[in-house]
Amino acid sequence: MxxxxxxxxxxxxxxxxxxxxxxVVALELVDASGDFTLPELAxxxxxxxxxxxxxxxxxAGVIELLREQVSGAMDPTTxxxxxxxxxxxxxxxxxxxxxxxxxxxxxxxxxxxxxxxxVIHAYDRMVARLEEAGIPxxxxxxxxxxLDNFVIGSALDLAAPDVMWExxxxxxxxxxxxALAAQPVNRKRADEAFEExxxxxxxxxxxxxxxVGAAATSEASEASEAS
Amino acid sequence: MxxxxxxxxxxxxxxxxxxxxxxVVALELVDASGDFTLPELAxxxxxxxxxxxxxxxxxAGVIELLREQVSGAMDPTTxxxxxxxxxxxxxxxxxxxxxxxxxxxxxxxxxxxxxxxxVIHAYDRMVARLEEAGIPxxxxxxxxxxLDNFVIGSALDLAAPDVMWExxxxxxxxxxxxALAAQPVNRKRADEAFEExxxxxxxxxxxxxxxVGAAATSEASEASEAS
Numbered sequence: 161m162x163x164x165x166x167x168x169x170x171x172x173x174x175x176x177x178x179x180x181x182x183x184v185v186a187l188e189l190v191d192a193s194g195d196f197t198l199p200e201l202a203x204x205x206x207x208x209x210x211x212x213x214x215x216x217x218x219x220a221g222v223i224e225l226l227r228e229q230v231s232g233a234m235d236p237t238t239x240x241x242x243x244x245x246x247x248x249x250x251x252x253x254x255x256x257x258x259x260x261x262x263x264x265x266x267x268x269x270x271x272x273x274x275x276x277x278x279v280i281h282a283y284d285r286m287v288a289r290l291e292e293a294g295i296p297x298x299x300x301x302x303x304x305x306x307l308d309n310f311v312i313g314s315a316l317d318l319a320a321p322d323v324m325w326e327x328x329x330x331x332x333x334x335x336x337x338x339a340l341a342a343q344p345v346n347r348k349r350a351d352e353a354f355e356e357x358x359x360x361x362x363x364x365x366x367x368x369x370x371x372v373g374a375a376a377t378s379e380a381s382e383a384s385e386a387s
Numbered sequence: 388m389x390x391x392x393x394x395x396x397x398x399x400x401x402x403x404x405x406x407x408x409x410x411v412v413a414l415e416l417v418d419a420s421g422d423f424t425l426p427e428l429a430x431x432x433x434x435x436x437x438x439x440x441x442x443x444x445x446x447a448g449v450i451e452l453l454r455e456q457v458s459g460a461m462d463p464t465t466x467x468x469x470x471x472x473x474x475x476x477x478x479x480x481x482x483x484x485x486x487x488x489x490x491x492x493x494x495x496x497x498x499x500x501x502x503x504x505x506v507i508h509a510y511d512r513m514v515a516r517l518e519e520a521g522i523p524x525x526x527x528x529x530x531x532x533x534l535d536n537f538v539i540g541s542a543l544d545l546a547a548p549d550v551m552w553e554x555x556x557x558x559x560x561x562x563x564x565x566a567l568a569a570q571p572v573n574r575k576r577a578d579e580a581f582e583e584x585x586x587x588x589x590x591x592x593x594x595x596x597x598x599v600g601a602a603a604t605s606e607a608s609e610a611s612e613a614s
Contacts, residue, residue, distance in 0.1 A: 194421030284560035306584030313536030357533030
């Protein structure tokens, strides 16, 4: 009873606790500290840990809320664009942007089974686009996972500091020093590396399956000019 | 004075605290919790936080120790193998294995400037191999970063659970379901996706610069049989 008074009877606690709010606060926690615990999350939400279980299935459930928070910021409608490689390139560009804003969430998401319906639907659409392009189902997941891995790594690279390599005094590395001097700075560096790999992967798939596939490459300069 | 007694005068504290030991304990902390703080690290090492500063330059210094711990498990001598694409493929295979054992360290390393001399030397060797193969310096870093991003993402994928996609009840995703049914399980799934992307990226670079570049692809089956 004392507890009710402490909580402040006038505040509508119940209404505040929903899956979206749990996801938002969990994301803040992970962005700041690289992880979360259920008691910590409950404390931040101003509820008892047990109350969380009315909304999510424990830690794994919170990780799926994190996945929904992050992927909710992507635009899945680009997956309907034509042709297939433009659709995938556009989607992967927004995918990279969104994950780059939350680098510390990445290992939590990549080490947990994907169960979120909206994310499962996005993968289904990606596989369908690859298959429409003539890629057999047994190769589709492998190609998609390779692309996915590249995009995740590129998102982490986009979150990298402006100076990513700093040659310490007394260390003589002529090839690296010349290559570093030749590369653009800041964000342009990461953008170019991303388009380099994305273009190569999509063009390689297109070439193997006898598709045109020039679109992703030609759009790269457009995307990098816009940024 | 009391403090000296508390610490236990007979224990050789100084000898125990070196950069390697700080790195080992920091890695344990990050593996377990996704992060570290200097006070927490000092407590685990049984020293005062101030003592850490005799060995490392604060948080950034500890992150470089984490980088050295992780990269110390890779074999840089493979970077001298012939031809260039076999050298890179072999190095990236060990790179992926090592990072997959420490997925939670990944975002700490990718969001901090690389200053570790041994890691800087490895990048220098990679750039040198690309340039020997005829790739100009202004393209070398971009290609290397694209490969690096792919390998980092693939390391996280190797650390993924056996079931990475689980279609929830009531969710109808025919293309994804067929593709999931057609893919191998467990580690073989991640290995195949890695070799798929690595082979495509290296072959694409080889093709652009008029190199042979069949070695990485032919070795993929060897590597996947051995695992």
